[in-house]
Amino acid sequence: MEKNIGIYVHIPFCVRKCRYCDFPSFAGTDNVEIYFDALKSEIRNERDTRGRTADTVYLGGGTPSCVPPLYIENLMTELKKTYAISENTEISMEMNPGTVEKDALSVYRRAGINRLSLGCQSFNDKSLKRLGRIHSSEDIIKTWDLLRAEGFENINLDLISSLPGEGLKDMEFSLKKAIELQPEHISVYSLIIEEGTEFRRLLDAGEMKDLPDEEEQAEMDSLVNSILRENKYERYEISNFAKEGRKCKHNLRYWERGEYRGFGLGAASLIGNRRFSNTRDMVYINKPGGVLSEDRLLSREDEMAEFMFLGLRKTEGISSADFCTAFGTGIETVYGEQLKKQTADGFMEFSGGRYFYNDRGLEISNMLLPAFLF
């Protein structure tokens, strides 16, 4: 029997480009119609995964909520013609405060969207301005009230930690404001200054001198962790926290190396041992799915490394039995030395047949995970 699949669709339009953003996204909605035609054509022409059951669908961006909602509904109709999507499918959509109208929400519901992810980033207005966000903290609350009034009961709030000019008190403030709203899920990503962004330019020009240092960042991470834990949000991945039963199934699929097919600009897919990604260039609209920026067959070593560095992002870590089933060899045979060292150093634990990072390990996982690459 064919395994279930996850579907990702990228919608690259935003009201304005945020200063820290390196996603394939751009300001304005000039090419919306032509882009959605291209998307639908890419979906219609899909052969390898057609007809399979999609148990997760994720509409990300960009800002999917800044395009007219009928485009989203038509897109979902196209997906339902291609994949088996039921009311049990987790269908998530990203949105940003300041782009959400009440009428649009009923269209999203009609289209089957049952999980929302709201990009708040901070409740500190000064920080929101500095990030180049289009909304204020008040807009977050207004949007939140609309979402709940429309009956959405599975919502994630995104926050960013280690923002320039912010200290522990600011982080605590944003977290507490987020918790007051009682979302089902909270993601807290550390700010990374990526190449090609406005923030990178400012940093290189010496105009961003108030980023928290490493010690402050570590303190912030442990503050985030402890406040969310106290408030019954379980950390299940480095940056993701959920109320009971509310983990994001789609994102779990990435960390567990389940199969997924991505459509749209820059979207990535993993089918069997083939990893491929669409181009991030708008040439996409002329050849949807026809220009790839990456297309490779993973070797057994590549797959083992992915199993480790994706799986160890989860707080439950990885199962040594699953490794053995997947690769026909014991995990200790391949990675014995690394596992032993990270355990002896106090970053990793082994229990119930699973290796996993403890809080100390998760805090510096970006330094520990490369040990599993060949």
Ligand code: SF4
């Ligand atoms: S709203 Fe999101 S995708 Fe759009 S520019 Fe800002 S960070 Fe990037």
